[in-house]
Amino acid sequence: MSRLEDGLSIVLPVFNEVENLEALHSRITEVLKPAGAEYEVIYVDDGSSDGSWRVLRELAAADSRVRLVRFRRNFGQTAALAAGIAHARLPVVVTLDADLQNDPVDIPRLVATLGESCDVAAGWRRDRHDPWITRRLPSRAANLLIRWITGVPLHDSGCTLRAYKREIITDVKLYGEMHRFLPVLSAWVGARIAEVEVTHHPRTHGVSKYGPVRIFKVFIDLLTVKFIGDFSARPNYIFGGFGLLNLGMGAASFVVVVLRALGGHVEATPLIFLMLLFFITGTLSLFIGFLAEIVIRGFFDAQRKPTYYIRETVGLDPEP
Numbered sequence: 094m095s096r097l098e099d100g101l102s103i104v105l106p107v108f109n110e111v112e113n114l115e116a117l118h119s120r121i122t123e124v125l126k127p128a129g130a131e132y133e134v135i136y137v138d139d140g141s142s143d144g145s146w147r148v149l150r151e152l153a154a155a156d157s158r159v160r161l162v163r164f165r166r167n168f169g170q171t172a173a174l175a176a177g178i179a180h181a182r183l184p185v186v187v188t189l190d191a192d193l194q195n196d197p198v199d200i201p202r203l204v205a206t207l208g209e210s211c212d213v214a215a216g217w218r219r220d221r222h223d224p225w226i227t228r229r230l231p232s233r234a235a236n237l238l239i240r241w242i243t244g245v246p247l248h249d250s251g252c253t254l255r256a257y258k259r260e261i262i263t264d265v266k267l268y269g270e271m272h273r274f275l276p277v278l279s280a281w282v283g284a285r286i287a288e289v290e291v292t293h294h295p296r297t298h299g300v301s302k303y304g305p306v307r308i309f310k311v312f313i314d315l316l317t318v319k320f321i322g323d324f325s326a327r328p329n330y331i332f333g334g335f336g337l338l339n340l341g342m343g344a345a346s347f348v349v350v351v352l353r354a355l356g357g358h359v360e361a362t363p364l365i366f367l368m369l370l371f372f373i374t375g376t377l378s379l380f381i382g383f384l385a386e387i388v389i390r391g392f393f394d395a396q397r398k399p400t401y402y403i404r405e406t407v408g409l410d411p412e413p
Contacts, residue, residue, distance in 0.1 A: 097130035097204055101185040102259070104177030106170045107149065108139040110191040114148045121197045122156070128201065135160045135177045135409075136191070140167030153407045161407035171272040178262055180409050186257045188275075194222070195254040196292040203256035203289055212261045212284040215247055215276050216254035216291035235311050242319050243277045247288060250276065254291050258284075270310060274318050320383045339373065 103121065107114070118134065125132050136159065138146050146163055153159040162176050178186055185204055189195040199216065206214040221232075232251055239250045251273055262275075264282045271278065276286050346369070 097125065097128050097132075097201055099185060100131040100183035101133075101187050101200075101204060101256075102177075102181035102183045103132060103134045103187045103189070103200070104174060104181060105134070105136050105189060105191045106139055106173030106177070106253075107136050107141060107145050107191045108167065108170075108173075109141045109143040109145060111141070111144045111148055113191055113193045114145060114152065117191055117193055117197070118152050118156070118159070120193075121200075124197045124200060131183065133158050133160055133181075133183060135162065135180055137161075137173040137177045138163040139169065139173040140164050150407065157408070159407075160409045161405075162409065163404045163406070165404045169270060171267050171270050174272050174275075175267040176403065178267075180406075181259060184259050186259050186262050187255070188257075189254040192296055194294050194296055195252075196294060199254060199289070199291040200256070203254070203291070206287050206289055207256055207258060210285055211287040212258045213276055213279045213286045214256040215249070215286055215288050216252040217247075217249045217288045218252050218293040219248070219290045221293045222295040235315075238312070239274075239277070239315060242315055243274075243280075245277045245280050245286065247276055247286070249288075250274065252291065269317075270314055271318065273311065274314065277318060317383065321387065342369070 105117075110117075114136075121134060134156075136149050136152075138149060138161065149159075149161050153161050160180065162173075162180060164173070164176070174188060177188070185207065187200055187203065189197070189200075195216070203214040203216065232249075236248060236250055240246055253272075255275065257275075257279065261279055261282065261284045265275065265278045267275075267278075276284075280286055
């Protein structure tokens, strides 16, 4: 089993959470310092405009375990997690949100779950304190869909509080808005995943960064993840199948046209051609989008083009 003493890097994306940071860091210290754990806390300021960076600098000045990354502008939670993970130096990486809804008291249980049979311990907010209509109901529907499409049996894919073995999480390539699928991406590089029930608190300060639009983003990202996971190394399976389907439809249409012509029905039927045009155009557009995702993925990996740009760091070596 993994132990706190093995050392852990805690990664926290921060975007306009000035009212929560001091209390959050105090809770982390209260949990980990008495345990004698070797740890570092990496805060990634994702372009905050509310004074969060000033508070983070004060925390870093008071605690040598605090390390800071500051983005030039808001690049999103995925980029913030990627930057924090890239700078992590200890064997276990723990991620959590900075809004005080995740409770640091659950960190030791997550870390203790890691071991020979577990590479990722994912938090499950079973008793979730969020509005039912706007947050919990869409989240439940999204989780059902994610389990069905990906085959990874998690109840809560949206919980950021997770613990990873560092050798696993560094093999996962993050871009776009794929942070919510980190357990799925980890499973695809061979990680064994366990789910741990964690505490969830209502938000007391600040405002949620998520809205109803996220539902549509999750659905599109889920389709992308599924396509990349199943067909990125063999795209011709799906493109070839699509081509054969269209050839079959073309052959069937040709047979119908010939039979109609032999029967003396030679009048034009533009509705059929319009229907086929719309179908083919729409479907091709969808698959071109998938192909673009593969191209972008290869571009970032081959060219090593960053998905974020750092303004400054505190207490960190240059990113490898």
